[in-house]
Amino acid sequence: xxxxxxxxxxxxxxxxxxxxxxxxxxxxxxxxxxxxxxxxxxxxxxxxxxxxxxxxxxxxxxxxxxxxxxxxxxxxxxxxxxxxxxxxxxxxxxxxxxxxxxxxxxxxxxxxxxxxxxxxx
Numbered sequence: 001x002x003x004x005x006x007x008x009x010x011x012x013x014x015x016x017x018x019x020x021x022x023x024x025x026x027x028x029x030x031x032x033x034x035x036x037x038x039x040x041x042x043x044x045x046x047x048x049x050x051x052x053x054x055x056x057x058x059x060x061x062x063x064x065x066x067x068x069x070x071x072x073x074x075x076x077x078x079x080x081x082x083x084x085x086x087x088x089x090x091x092x093x094x095x096x097x098x099x100x101x102x103x104x105x106x107x108x109x110x111x112x113x114x115x116x117x118x119x120x121x
Contacts, residue, residue, distance in 0.1 A: 062109030
């Protein structure tokens with residue numbers, strides 16, 4: 001059964017997940033904005049049924065040059081699909097944590113295959 005969680009509770013869980021990032025890595029995260037939105041809206045070229053739990057948009061550290069024009073990177077966590085797949089409040093918090101870590105890892109240039117192999121998929 002889909003879980004219920006207030007926006008504040010969900011935001012707090014996402015903030016706590018960010019706090020789990022080791023200090024030496026967190027210090028390297030610069031110019032990244034983290035958002036929580038209700039759901040992902042697929043682009044016109046994507047399958048209209050696309051469902052995402054989170055999305056990283058930006059230039060990974062491994063691909064950066066000296067782009068003075070670069071906009072802030074963006075990480076978005078999608079509340080509704082996370083609530084839909086979880087069966088308990090604890091599972092929601094765990095899934096938020098996995099999703100946040102997964103998207104932050106993309107900032108560091110780690111691909112989906114590696115994340116799935118490491119259990120952060």
